[in-house]
Each structure stands twice: as structure tokens, then as C-alpha cells.
Amino acid sequence: MLAVHCPRCGRPAPVSLASPDLMACAACHYRGPPPGEASQGMRAAAHVLFQTDVRRRQLSEALRRTLATASRRHARLLVVFALAAVPVTGFCAIMLLGMWVSPNTEGNLVMGAMTVAAWLGTVGTGAAVLAFVRRRQRRIEEACAARPPAAPGEPAACHVCGAPLDGGHGGDGAIARCGFCAADNLVAPAVLERARARHVVILESFERAVSAELAAFSRATSGAAAAVVAIALAVPAAVFVITMIVVITAESRRVPVDATVRYAVVGTPVGQCVGKIAVREDGSTVVLFGSFRRDELPEEQVIAPGSPIEDLAPGAFVGRAVTSKGGAGVVVEVFSSPLTGNTAEVRRDDGTSFNSSIAGLCLDARPAR
Incomplete structure (x- = not known):
């Protein structure tokens, strides 16, 4: 125009x-x-x-069909992404809910960060793919859009010559062929509304330019569904691996124990075991054995009112013979880690050692060293 x-x-x-x-x-x-x-x-x-050759101003049947189905392709991608995101969203929600209701807080910071990172990585990357496809679709539509009507009730105008498009609509209802210059125009109402302030004159290379855009759009949409599914599956796994590397690296750094955490040794079905002392809102005292306890131990044990309880510092367990999920041995050092909180290094009889949360250790019958 x-x-x-x-x-x-x-x-x-x-x-x-x-x-x-x-x-x-x-x-x-x-x-x-x-x-x-x-x-x-x-x-x-x-x-x-x-x-100029009239075919340079017209779209092939394949390109017309691609334009006509662009919105449906985008809608299908949205459905595929939503279905792919459901499993990881449900898993993350269950993980976060479990950490929220659990009375034990050791390791929650790292596990919560890993869970949120997996969800954000999946949803964020998928949204970026969808935004790219949508942006590509709009560029193609704008390259073919007719000039919007100057006033309500008037016809749209050909984007090449400016003639009114009052007939010659294609079978898909979204493409109109100009009766003067025979150029193809996209006349979908939503596209015309976006192009209302746009005035374009295309007198050469129309078919070549639009074909290149449509080919790129077709490539993007054909692989986008598979990409979204792959992202939904691969991103959580990648985030998990990266997080585990970070955790292992952090575990290699030992920081001083948190001396504000106090422990008690109480009788349990598997013997005398160590737990963190905690006071509930109702004033009752409980001992928490933590998330890294042996399977036979309960998550917590209530202390009967008036029962004597010995308050022990983390360092009190150095030299004690203990058993845990990792085996039996003697505590040789206590320190703090980002995943397990206050941690004990336990040395086995064969000279090897392992780390275990102090909460959840059980005292062995062997004498302290």
C-alpha cells in the first residue's frame, strides 16, 4: 500500500x-x-x-494449508506441553508438601531447592519453546496479512496493491486472493487486528520471503512437540544430577557443628538411640530421629511429662560406638553439612568410614573410646 x-x-x-x-x-x-x-x-x-510473475505474489497450496493450521498447531503444542508437565508438577508438589508437614527440617533446604529447580527448569524451558513457536507464527502471519479495513464494515485491502478484497476467499476462509493483482492475503480477523497499524508494500520476492518464513515455522513446529516432551523428561534429570554434584561437593566441605541443636538418648524398640530435642506448640517435648534414620526407628518419639531427659551437645558423641543405616563403628568427628545438618563421621573396624546424621544414630553395646 x-x-x-x-x-x-x-x-x-x-x-x-x-x-x-x-x-x-x-x-x-x-x-x-x-x-x-x-x-x-x-x-x-x-x-x-x-x-513480475503473478506466482511470486501467491502462496502455494502447501503454504496456504500451513498458514490455515498455524493456530491449531500452536494449540496442540500447548496441550502436549501441559500433559508433559503434569508428572513433574505432581511429583514436585508431593515433595514440597511432604517437606512442609514433616517435623524434621534437616536437608529440607537442599531438597526443596532441588525440587523447585526441577519444576522451574521444565516449565520455564517449555514456555520458552512455546514462545519461540508463537513468535515465528506471528512473523509469518504479518508477512501475508492484508491491510485492515479503514472503518467498520469496509473490506480489507490487498497488502501489495491496496485494492479492496471483497471476494475471492479461499476454501480455508483465511486467505483472500486480490482481484486486481492476484496476490494472496491473510484476512483472519485476529491477524488483521494485530496488523491494523502496519502498512507494507511488497513488490518483489514475495513468494521467496514468505516461503522461507513458513519453512522455518514448519521446522520449528514439527520438532517442538518432541522437544517439549524431551525437555519435560530430561530437565528434571539434569537438574537432579547437577544438584547431586553440588551436594557432594558441599558435603566435602566441613563446617563447625550447630551447637544450638541439642540431643537426647532415649529408649526405642531397637535400643538406645539419639534424637534431636524439640518442643511442640502445645508444650510437649519430642525427640526427632530425622529423615536419615534407620528404617526400624519412628520419625519421632514423645517424652512423657516429668520424665528425666539428658541434654547432650553434638560433641558428646565423639568416641562413642554407634550403629546407623550405614553400618556400625565409632564416631571420630562431628561437623555440619548442608544436607544432613550436624553429621558424625563413623569409622568401621576395617578402617573405612562413612558419614551419618547424628539424629538417628543408635548406641552400640561396645564401650566408648
Whole structure:
């Protein structure tokens, strides 16, 4: 669509190559012939237009079908992504709920961060893929969009020559072929609304430019569904592996124990075991054996009111013979780690050692060293 300065008010007004001797100014409502030199230029432009192969202004049947189904493709991608995101979303929700209701807080920071990172990685990456496909779709639509109607009730105009598109719609209802220059125009209402302020003249390489955009869009959409599914499965695994590497690295760094945490040794079905002392909101005292306890131990044990309880510091277990999920041995050092909190290094009789949370250790019958 060409713009010519109005002879009355001087503002630009559109002129169609189909009617080079008539212009209508929306600003001052002038309706009449454009300036003489403008009419001559319009006729010259029309002559150049009709010297080009008409097929360069038209879309192939394959491209027309691609444009007509673009929105449906995007909707299918949304469904695929939503279905792929359901398992990881459900898993993360259950993990976070479990950490929220658990009375034990050791390791929750690392596990919670790992869970949230897995969910954000899956949803964020999938959303980026969908945004890329949507952006590609809109670029293609804008390359083919007709000029929106100047006023309600008026027809859209051809984006090449400016002639009104009052007929010649394709079977898909979204493509109209100009009756003057035979150029194909996308006339979907949503696309016309987005292109309302856009004025474009395309006189050459129309088919080549649009074909390149549509080919790129087709490649993006054909692989996007598989990419979203792969991302939904691969991102949580990758985040888990990376997090485990970070945790293992952090575990190699030993920091001083948290001396504010106090412990008690209480009788359990498997013997005398160590737990963290905690006071509930109702004032009752419980001993927490932690998330890294032996399977036979309960998560917590309530201390009967008035029962004597010995308050022990983390360092009190150095030299004690203990058993845990990792085996039996003697505590040789206590320190703090980001995953298990206050931790004991336990050395076995064969000289090997392992780390275990202090909460959940059980005292062995062997004498302390």
C-alpha cells in the first residue's frame, strides 16, 4: 500500500494501485485525485507490478494449508506441553508438601531447592519453546496479512496493491486472493487486528520471503512437540544430577557443628538411640530421629511429662560406638553439612568410614573410646 501526501492537508493518505486517480484522506476527508506526479508514479508502480510473475505474489497450496493450521498447531503444542508437565508438577508438589508437614527440617533446604529447580527448569524451558513457536507464527502471519479495513464494515485491502478484497476467499476462509493483482492475503480477523497499524508494500520476492518464513515455522513446529516432551523428561534429570554434584561437593566441605541443636538418648524398640530435642506448640517435648534414620526407628518419639531427659551437645558423641543405616563403628568427628545438618563421621573396624546424621544414630553395646 502506497501513501501519498494529501493535496489539502499534507498528511499521508493511502492510494491503491487499482485506483491510482483516487485517494481518500482520513484526516481532512478529502476525496479526489492525488497530485499529478503521484498519479504518474502510481501508474509506473502498477506497470512494474504486472511485469513480475503473478506466482511470486501467491502462496502455494502447501503454504496456504500451513498458514490455515498455524493456530491449531500452536494449540496442540500447548496441550502436549501441559500433559508433559503434569508428572513433574505432581511429583514436585508431593515433595514440597511432604517437606512442609514433616517435623524434621534437616536437608529440607537442599531438597526443596532441588525440587523447585526441577519444576522451574521444565516449565520455564517449555514456555520458552512455546514462545519461540508463537513468535515465528506471528512473523509469518504479518508477512501475508492484508491491510485492515479503514472503518467498520469496509473490506480489507490487498497488502501489495491496496485494492479492496471483497471476494475471492479461499476454501480455508483465511486467505483472500486480490482481484486486481492476484496476490494472496491473510484476512483472519485476529491477524488483521494485530496488523491494523502496519502498512507494507511488497513488490518483489514475495513468494521467496514468505516461503522461507513458513519453512522455518514448519521446522520449528514439527520438532517442538518432541522437544517439549524431551525437555519435560530430561530437565528434571539434569537438574537432579547437577544438584547431586553440588551436594557432594558441599558435603566435602566441613563446617563447625550447630551447637544450638541439642540431643537426647532415649529408649526405642531397637535400643538406645539419639534424637534431636524439640518442643511442640502445645508444650510437649519430642525427640526427632530425622529423615536419615534407620528404617526400624519412628520419625519421632514423645517424652512423657516429668520424665528425666539428658541434654547432650553434638560433641558428646565423639568416641562413642554407634550403629546407623550405614553400618556400625565409632564416631571420630562431628561437623555440619548442608544436607544432613550436624553429621558424625563413623569409622568401621576395617578402617573405612562413612558419614551419618547424628539424629538417628543408635548406641552400640561396645564401650566408648
